[in-house]
Amino acid sequence: MRRLSEKILQIPASATIEITDKARRMKAEGKDVISLSIGEPDFDTPAHITEACIEALKCGKTHYEASQGLFELREAISDKLKRENSITADPSEIVVACGAKNNISEAMEACLNPGDEVLILDPSWVSYEPAVLMAGGKPIHNSLNQKDFQADDTILEKVSKNTKMLVFNTPSNPTGAVLNRDSVTLLKDICEDNDIIALSDEIYEKLIYDKEHISIASMGDMHERTITINGFSKAYAMTGWRLGYAHAPLEITKAMTKVQQHTISHPASFAMWGGVAALKGDQTCVENMRQEFDRRRRYLTGALSDMGYKTAPADGAFYAFVKVDGDDMEICNEWLEKALVAATPGTAFNASGWIRISYAAGMDTLKEAVRRIDKIK
Ligand SMILES: Cc1ncc(COP(=O)(O)O)c(C=O)c1O
Known part of the structure; x- marks a missing residue:
């Protein structure tokens, strides 16, 4: 066997x-x-974040927390999404996990059935396809326009009745390109017209040079069909802390929380207090x-x-x-x-x-x- x-x-x-x-x-x-x-x-990692974590450890914040993530952190994320991304996000619609990578897998686990197609825009980060496969989905690839790495109509050629999710990343790893308003609008239209969930990985959002970052969840009705992924690794130099988050409609965050309850439970309690300091502290x-x-x-x-x-x-x-x-x-x-x-x-x-x-x-x-x-x- x-x-x-x-x-x-x-x-x-x-x-x-x-x-x-x-x-x-x-x-x-x-x-x-x-x-x-x-x-x-x-x-x-900036000192005030590390100190907040040490303080949490000293104060005995070493116990189980809500499996969806520390409430104070989800509240800080909710404020951030509203302030910076024009996304109205109730703390109940946020899941804090062990890095954005963990959030991405949970989102796939929560949404995919066998045979569901996930359209990934290439060049794409190495872990999207394995996350789709591990969740039982079928990865379908379409390349962004290699002139400027923006979206174009060729994406529609890969959309089928089985397309459940569209995955993209802006600013992009590996290209460094930032999707412009026309591209994000096109992706929004494709998702709305074909009843597709958008998984928008915005982990490099803070590292942007003279360009505008656009969160697809802030456009039209996309709030109802977007899983916004973000985290602390890149913006706050916190890769080893393993702290990321997702915002999605309640139905999806409830399902993601179920996955989390039976796998990681939640990220380390004291690391989450570091996350609170990161978002609430001096930027x-x-x-x-x-x-x-x-x-x-x-x-x-x-x-x-x-x-x-x-x-x-x-x-x-x-x-x-x-x-x-x-x-x-x-x-x-x-x-x-x-x-x-x-x-x-x-x-x-x-x-x-x-x-x-x-x-x-x-x-x-x-x-x-x-x-x-x-x-x-
Ligand atoms: C595009 C992209 N998304 C997600 C991640 C995962 O980040 P995290 O450290 O929060 O799991 C990375 C890390 O390299 C990345 O490049």
């Missing part, structure tokens, strides 16, 4: 694993590998990190352009998405072997012919990486 489930066997190994493992081995051998394949801010720390990312972004995209590379519009997140001539896996391998620079092949995101470079690294490191890539060109 096969020990593993069909569900898990159908999930392909990540295209990033080969490169990541190789980079790790090379580092272990003492090679000076620069890792620009990371998806996390290189800053420490200067977020702006300072954003400005530093912006400085690096300008440097990196400029340097890549000087080397003759075309990049996707780097308007958000902390990635430069670079068009390459040839096989992106092979080129990444070559960069790693010859230049000792680790980047992520676009194939991992369903976008062959592109490479993702993270600029969540210090300026000196970025300059050295550019020098090395230029040298082997």
Whole structure:
């Protein structure tokens, strides 16, 4: 008898694993590998957030909380969504989970039946497709327009009577592109006309440069059919805290809470108090990190352009998405072997012919990486 489930066997190994493992081995051998394949801010969590968590621990906030998440945190999230995203969100319509990734899986578990199709807009973050498969759904892919990574009518060609959900991410990992108002309006129309749930992953919302972030849930009747995903990892440099949240219509958050009750229960109580401090505290720390990312972004995209590379519009997140001539896996391998620079092949995101470079690294490191890539060109 096969020990593993069909569900898990159908999930392909990540295209990033080969490169990541190789980079790790090379580092272990003492090679000076620069890792620009990371998806996390290189800053420490701001001190006032850490202190709030320590204080919570000292005060004995170490017990079970409501499985939907600490009420004070859901209240703070509700205020934030109203203030910043024009989304009216009752705390009962919010679920706090162990990272946005956890929220995404819960949303799929809550909504999908076998055979339900989930339309994913590519280039797409690596975990959407596995989340769909693990929840028993069927992933269907459609690429955004590769000129500017905006949405267009080709998406409609992939909509069928079985399409249950549309998944997209703005600002985008891996492209750094930000969906403009026309794109979000088109997605809204597609969802409304075809009775589709939108899953809008807005985790990079705070890392945006001279562009406007639009939450689809604030448009038309989308409040009734949108699962908005967000979290603390990227905006507040809290990746290891494992704290994310979702807002959705009550019917869906109740179902997501059911999933949570029987799996994680809820995120660590004291981490959630850190989340309260993050949302209610001074936001200067977020702006300072954003400005530093912006400085690096300008440097990196400029340097890549000087080397003759075309990049996707780097308007958000902390990635430069670079068009390459040839096989992106092979080129990444070559960069790693010859230049000792680790980047992520676009194939991992369903976008062959592109490479993702993270600029969540210090300026000196970025300059050295550019020098090395230029040298082997
Ligand atoms: C687009 C996107 N969504 C969600 C996540 C998950 O974030 P979290 O750390 O909150 O689970 C990531 C993390 O890399 C991401 O890039």
